[in-house]
Amino acid sequence: MRIRATVAAVSGALALSALAVPAAQADDGRSWTVDHGVTAPQAPAGEKSKRAFGAAAQAVDNAKITSAVVNGGKPIVVGTKSKVTVPYTVTATDDSGIAGAAAFIWIGSSVDAEDSFGFGPNEKSVSCKVVSATTTTCKGTITLTPGLMLNSDATWWRVGAAAGANDGQELERDAVSKVRVQRFSKLTVNASPEPVKKGKTITVTGKLTRANWDTGTYKGYSKQSVQLQFKKKGAKSYSTVKTVKTSSTGTLKTTVKASADGTWRYSFAGTPSTPAVSAKGDFLDVK
Template identity: 40%
Template sequence: MRTRTAAATTIGTLALLTALAPAAQADTHKGDTTFTSVIFSRPTVTVGVSAAQKLTVTATAKDGSGIKNIWGGKILSPDNHVILADSADCTRPTSTTMKCVWAYTLEADRTDYADLRNSWAGTWHFNAEAGAYDGDYYEMVDSASVKVRRYAKLTATQATPEPVAKGGTLTVTGTLTRADWNTNTYAGYASQKVALQFKKSGSTSYTTVKTVTTDSAGKLKTTVTANAAGTWRWKFSGTGTTSSATAAGDGVALK
């Protein structure tokens, strides 16, 4: 049997609504109602400035008397802004369980109240409430989470001069930017530690040579001694709000 939940009624205008939610609380419940599983289609959603990113959440609730309905099905940003589902579809796998799938669209370049803002990056929480026929319930508030991060980019690595004399000095440059959801542009990411890595010709792996901090515009510049031919690249590990990034390498020969 296929049924629709109250969450499904948010399709349309309400599905686009973003509002300020109450401060986060712990999960609450009564009786034997529980969520047996909550599965995110992606553990981390990385969003740039234009392309929309999709996320689904699949939750199964159970109670001995049977689940009457699952309400809510929304995701909350770190500063408690709500994004409702584009759609919700629920089934009853057994007489005691209900399984629902909610679909969300995350995008910085929207024309509605669900337009992402920089302050929303970080750990998001899924909220829903399952109600049983015997009056028991389970309200999920903070036990299921997903990372939503701003997309970061590193420009192609530039190492000069090319070729370089063995033992000579190489100047290596690059730029780290990340999505600015407030302006829908990529802006320099300041004061971030980025690894400069080297892969010797004939090798298959990179080794970190040093760590360099970006300036106020996200720019990177350092010098190294060229002791072997190979490829240089920048690698950023990411933060709690921003994705990792790896630059295209620049091969340098010795003369």
């Protein structure tokens, strides 16, 4: 499996690309290539363009990448089939001004290590705005492909960025910030029997599942605490009735007394690897 994550952007006639490194091969067999920098305008005749990488790239002759944020800092939630495209914003500064910048996300011990894997920017998505004579902010998107991801990828990813200054300097920071990537979750509910007499026992079942990137399917999320909630007819919000734990296959089942017409649902608070989710409510008619 191979994904090319190209740190590329466009600012006017400037195409930000190149400085490619060999593909890093992850332990799980995946590989990716990230162009680690940007091609800035040619430096004045007689001057050699300066390039900087990693920690050294944080400050090269006043050139700095000051921030890089992906998806507004919110977790990126990925299912099993559809690609997920999220926005990023990169701000960089230099005495000569910034020609362009782009971001990428990755996991592993280092960008070039064998255990690294990541996704780069969508080249045609990039747009830049000059904030001042020295500072420019560039925006674009990054697309994650679930078919290339493993369950172990549901964790914090590093956000890297590359930029090019007007005087020919090229710089990169491999870890400007972080963004969490999570496995999409689903939750169902069913209250029965229906209709039911007031005071009689009802059974509320459901199932909590989440994306299994290893298999491309959804699998039950076991041993998770889920709240059973009820919203009386005419009420505006739900109230928690009890907490129920999922089985080894992610199923939920509990019993309660029917007291009034209303809607039942299960609600899951989420975990670091899995986002919160609430089931679409099931209305129960009580006679």
